[in-house]
Amino acid sequence: MNSMTRRAEQAALLQKSDRFNFGRAAYAIRAHVMARLDEKAATLAAEYAVDFGAPADAGAALLEAVRLTPVKHFVDGEHVVEEGEPAHALCIVISGTVRVEQDGHVVRRCTEGDSFGEMALFAEATPSPGVIVEGGASVLRMGRKELALLYRRAPLLKPTLRALYRQQLLGRLLPPTAALAALREHELATLFGYFGVSQVSAGAEVVRVGAPGNVLTIIASGQARRGRGEGAVDLKAGDVIGEEELLRRTDFTETVESVTSMISFTLTWEALTLVMEDIPGGMERVRQRLDDRESGAWPPPPPPPAEELEEVAEADMVEVLEDLDEAGEDGFDERVIEEILQERQDRQAPPPPTRPA
Numbered sequence: 418m419n420s421m422t423r424r425a426e427q428a429a430l431l432q433k434s435d436r437f438n439f440g441r442a443a444y445a446i447r448a449h450v451m452a453r454l455d456e457k458a459a460t461l462a463a464e465y466a467v468d469f470g471a472p473a474d475a476g477a478a479l480l481e482a483v484r485l486t487p488v489k490h491f492v493d494g495e496h497v498v499e500e501g502e503p504a505h506a507l508c509i510v511i512s513g514t515v516r517v518e519q520d521g522h523v524v525r526r527c528t529e530g531d532s533f534g535e536m537a538l539f540a541e542a543t544p545s546p547g548v549i550v551e552g553g554a555s556v557l558r559m560g561r562k563e564l565a566l567l568y569r570r571a572p573l574l575k576p577t578l579r580a581l582y583r584q585q586l587l588g589r590l591l592p593p594t595a596a597l598a599a600l601r602e603h604e605l606a607t608l609f610g611y612f613g614v615s616q617v618s619a620g621a622e623v624v625r626v627g628a629p630g631n632v633l634t635i636i637a638s639g640q641a642r643r644g645r646g647e648g649a650v651d652l653k654a655g656d657v658i659g660e661e662e663l664l665r666r667t668d669f670t671e672t673v674e675s676v677t678s679m680i681s682f683t684l685t686w687e688a689l690t691l692v693m694e695d696i697p698g699g700m701e702r703v704r705q706r707l708d709d710r711e712s713g714a715w716p717p718p719p720p721p722p723a724e725e726l727e728e729v730a731e732a733d734m735v736e737v738l739e740d741l742d743e744a745g746e747d748g749f750d751e752r753v754i755e756e757i758l759q760e761r762q763d764r765q766a767p768p769p770p771t772r773p774a
Contacts, residue, residue, distance in 0.1 A: 421452035429461065431530050436468050438585075439578055440509045440532030446483045447511060447557060458484075469581070471573040478570035486563045491515075491550040500547030504536040504638070506560040513554025519546040519654065525589070526551075535582045536638045537561065540616045540680050543638040546654075584609045587682055590635050590655045594716055596664060597633075599706035604696050611688040615681050623658060623673040623681070630662025630669055631686045639679030644671045651676070663689065664707055 418426075428448035432441040442465040449458035462483070463476030488511055491497055497508065497515055509532045517524045517533055524546060527533055536543050537560070568575040587609040591598055600608065612635075617623060623634060623641055634657070641652040652658065658673050663686060693700045709715035 419452075421448075422454070425449045425452040425454055425457075428530065432461075432465070437581055438530070439469070439581055441530040442468070442479075443483050443486075443509050443532075443557065443559070444511060444530040446480060447486075447488070447509075450480075450484050466571065466574070469574060469577045471571055471577065475571035475574060478567055479574070481570070482559070482563050482567040483557075485566070486557050486559045488555050488557050490555050491553065493550055493552050495550045497548040497550060497554075497556055498534065498545050501544045504534050504540075504543055504545040506534050506558040507532060507537050507564065508534040508548070509557040509559065511555040511557050514551045515548050515554050515556070516551055517546050517548050535586055536680055537564070538579055538582055539614050539637075540678075543616075543678050543680050544640075545638070579614070580610065583612060583614065583682065586637055587612060587635065590637060590682070592655055592657065594710065595657050596660055596703045596707040596710065599702045600696065600699055604699060607696070608684075608689075608692050611692055612682040612684050615683050617675045617679040617681060619675055619678050621675050623675055623679075624669045626669055626672045628669050630659055630665070630667050633660050633663045633684045633689075634658040634673075635682045637680045637682055640676040641673050641679060642676050643673045661707060664704055 425445070425448040428441075428445040432438070432445040435441055442461075446458050446462050446465070449455075449461060459476065459480055462480035463473040466475040466479050467473050489497075491513075498504075500518065510527050510529055512529060514526055514528050515533070516526045527548075533548055534545065536545065584606060588605070591605070597605070597608070615634075617639070624632075636652055636654050636656050636658070638654055641656075641658070643650045643652060643658070652673070659669065661667070662669055663684075666686075690700075706715060
């Protein structure tokens with residue numbers, strides 16, 4: 418078995434671990450095409466089309482789109498996408514690793530089968546995070562031309578792909594501090610299906626002060642600003658707008674305006690209540706999380722550093738042993754305690770340096 422065939426088999430196994438991930442499906446198809454396993458690539462494309470809710474004959478369109486999509490090779494440190502550049506293509510890593518950066522911070526790393534640039538599925542042009550290659554990579558760039566070809570030949574794939582990536586993006590975007598994060602993973606997966614997608618032009622109002630809090634917004638791409646003047650707060654991808662107002666059923670107290678063109682995911686009060694009818698105790702858990710967040714009980718404080726944990730453990734051990742000694746249990750005395758603590762200290766001490774021969 419040569420390396421290309423082995424890569425194709427590994428790609429198919431990777432897709433099986435996440436059957437509804439379009440990036441991994443496209444990666445597996447392209448890997449089989451590159452290994453000249455055309456018959457197997459056609460079979461897999463038909464299977465994947467069915468997984469995505471389309472008929473098996475849509476597999477031919479999927480295979481053609483993946484086959485015709487160009488693959489570009491990048492060297493270490495090269496930008497696949499410059500930060501702020503409009504998203505024009507859905508990109509899938511064929512080999513190597515890339516890191517996604519936003520405002521100087523690494524958002525995530527992508528390896529074989531992972532995708533980025535998903536905003537190209539939802540809007541004409543929105544700012545992208547930066548994508549930088551680590552050590553060299555090959556990236557399949559499915560632009561608007563290839564997507565249009567795919568949708569024209571297999572129209573059912575368009576809403577399916579948008580739904581798949583909406584769920585993946587919301588899973589990454591929703592911060593753990595959000596009240597909605599109190600829901601379990603499968604409950605959130607159901608809820609994400611009820612989010613709408615909205616494109617907002619630069620300078621438009623996202624919400625207006627005094628308006629009823631009937632909608633929650635999660636920024637997917639672009640930037641916004643809450644309030645005006647010195648007290649204004651800049652918002653970016655992953656920030657949640659209107660969660661408290663939606664759950665408390667109150668009016669918005671500040672206006673939020675888009676700074677750049679934006680894509681956002683929105684959840685209405687009607688959609689939220691509809692989903693919560695099928696999630697036992699869901700609304701109560703979400704509102705309790707909101708109460709805990711406002712009172713400072715959530716999120717919990719981070720654990721102490723390892724050094725502090727060792728000191729606490731040693732102090733607890735001394736206290737227990739002293740209690741036993743006072744009670745006369747097991748014959749513990751101060752000498753035994755000192756020996757035990759000395760043994761622990763000896764085990765934790767670094768070994769002495771060895772002399773060269």
